[in-house]
């Protein structure tokens with residue numbers, strides 16, 4: 001993609017905030033007495049995680065893991081690597097995996113597998129966005145923000161080539177390529 005690519009708003013910040021609040025209410029209902037461990041997949045989930053946990057007024061812990069699946073472009077390499085894993089055991093914990101987007105499903109599937117081997121008491125998935133049109137492997141989403149069209153999205157944590165993560169709205173890129 002060339003530097004001509006322009007972001008166009010798909011989901012406005014107000015709409016995102018309302019949806020994060022709705023997800024927080026659903027999660028509170030299920031987790032308020034369970035001292036959950038929220039595990040975010042970096043880097044994409046950092047803004048969503050920050051907004052989500054600040055709406056939750058019960059004890060919880062936050063952890064992050066870093067995986068790489070994409071090269072520097074828009075096409076998944078399909079090879080997922082754990083770049084930085086867990087720093088403490090999750091055995092017996094009530095784990096909620098927090099993701100920015102489920103696209104092919106390969107990343108989430110891989111991470112759920114990796115975490116599952118560490119024997120958490122339970123494990124569920126919360127993703128802000130879901131792009132089902134590109135799924136290659138089935139993924140069960142327990143808490144879903146938005147179903148999104150088959151466009152490459154940036155903003156609110158999502159990047160293209162490490163850029164645009166800081167946009168407050170979720171946008172699609174047009175032009176370039």
Ligand code: IMP
Pocket residue numbers: 041044069070076099100101102103104105106107108151152153154158159160
């Ligand atoms: P999957 O493995 O194809 O499901 O992709 C998951 C990862 O790819 C996400 O954690 C994102 O980091 C990245 N990704 C997938 N689709 C997009 C997109 O539209 N914009 C930015 N990143 C994306």
Ligand code: MG
Pocket residue numbers: 043044070159
């Ligand atoms: Mg990413």
